[in-house]
Amino acid sequence: MFEAILLTVITASTPLVIAALGELVTERAGVLNLGVEGMMIMGAVCAFAVTQISGSPYVGLFAGILGGGIFSLLFGFLTLTLVANQVATGLALTILGLGLSGQIGEAFVGQPGIKLQPIVFPLLSDIPFFGRVLFSQDLTFYFSIGLVIGINWFLFKSRTGLKMRAIGDNHASAHALGINVIRTRYLAVMFGGACAGLAGAQLSLVYTPQWVENMSAGRGWIALALVVFASWRPWRVLAGGYLFGAVTIGQLHAQAFGIGIPSQFLSALPYAATIVVLIIISHNRRTTLINTPASLGKPFVPDR
């Protein structure tokens, strides 16, 4: 029973974790991209469409990553090259993504999808409990764990990561030191877009292998909130994503079990849990300030 619940939690949490990790990198570079929902749904539709055409969910997965990445370039061009307002552009990106994906996906509505099959590690998957949970998952789950480790190393152990964080904290100083602010930010935005695209691909290939308009149903916004919730630390994104997923799935099980608590209250639980954790985290104002990229959302124009 516990294993079954955990498997559902993993499926529900993985897209949140992946999208939030991408946004985390973007924000660490000092760019606030509120268009996660739009990039996610673009990833979902690209992944589904290409899977249907090519017959291979792996090609579809790649198309999802590419779709999200390319779509985020639009945001990059507007906010980094043309220095448009990041908040407004991000919101516009979400609305555009929702509309455009509906247009692209119209031909694919109602088609039964092809599910991305799990990759079962020989031997390791035979371990009781852990084998089923950790070593018999689809590629997106392994990706999500790999991303946490990789991004954590990149941000806090590598020289390029240090430079990127410097840009996020003070782009003027970083620029004066000769770091290419705009180029780095472009890459960070694209990484965020690619991750959101991958998260979207997980939705249309693993979570619910089908395409319907608006199928992301607000998960991009939850991913955005997760980044703040995690105070811009990759491991906390993982923990936060799984906490959110666990409470969401747990409440459905509580209902099916007939526990007798009003369902509206149970539905609000994931959000209530998020608020409680936020209060606990923000209790120590100093650590929050240290982790928050100081230049987040501020426009940058190189002086010369």
Place this chain on the structure above:
Amino acid sequence: MKKLIIALAASAALLGGFSTGAQAQEKKKVCFIYVGSRTDGGWTQAHDLGRQQLDKALGAKVETPFLENVPEGPDAERAIERMARSGCSLVFTTSFGFMDATVKVAAKFPDVKFEHATGFKAAPNLATYNSRFYEGRYIQGQIAAKMSKKGVAGYIASFPIPEVVMGINAFELGAKSVNPNFKLKVVWANTWFDPGKEADAAKALIDQGVDILTQHTDTTAPMQVAAERGILAFGQASDMIAAGPKTQLTAIVDTWGAYYIKRTQALLDGTWKSEQIWDGLKDGILTMAPYTNMPDDVKAMAEETEAKIKSGELHPFTGPINKQDGSAWLKAGEKADDGTLLGMNFYVEGVDDKLPK
């Protein structure tokens, strides 16, 4: 030369504008407000099919503009008002949650006719129309009781409104008419449309041991999960057989087309008046998708029940029926009146859930 081209283009545009303007005056606008996407594979798609049938039948006399993905809430009022202002003669608002917004806008535009689906508030220029979905749910309950090995079905519900509660009760009553000990587990998703969440709810119910699934939400995600886990399920609002060719037992299919044509014709004839219409299987406003993936005797039973409901011989809410707490509701032979059904806020005996208030 360049000037000439511009002048030509301008006059062409002007002429074009005039001709469409003239057409618009002749044609009446019959407008639709959708809560979801018209390709959702469920509720909204069924309404849009109805609109397309209307377009086909009366396209020479009416235009049928629509707004989709209109959220229930303050936005709905703005959307409906926009439609009313844009010259619509008749506006169909197709979700329960549009009720209060429709009432407000209808009061502001006394010359525009409104029709609200599944609600219960009317006005001289506001009619309501509904379908007796519960008749289909009763048949589904009977099939579930025959097909379930464990005697437990799972029900994915959206919001605790009378419409949904009525469906749950009808399903349970149908099931109990076959197997008096049949249990029904209910999970409230608190959404009409979220494939992920609907799939999660389906998984939770299956993990807790149900082997038949039914849903009152809008996407095919639960059907897909049922297919993957190898259990049986019922479709909702549209025929969902494509999502589960070996899974779907039947589906309640909403067929609004005939109704939309009838009411638009009444508008054109000048005979439209505010009514509270509640049609059922016999009127063809809902139909049952083909009975599939079941043995012949179950199919025969379902067809017989369907025929009895159509002829009026069987009313799903006929006593003796007890409420969930065991207190008496209907005496033997007594039939529930429409008012009670439309305001239904209690479970019947056997539903294994606490009704959210």
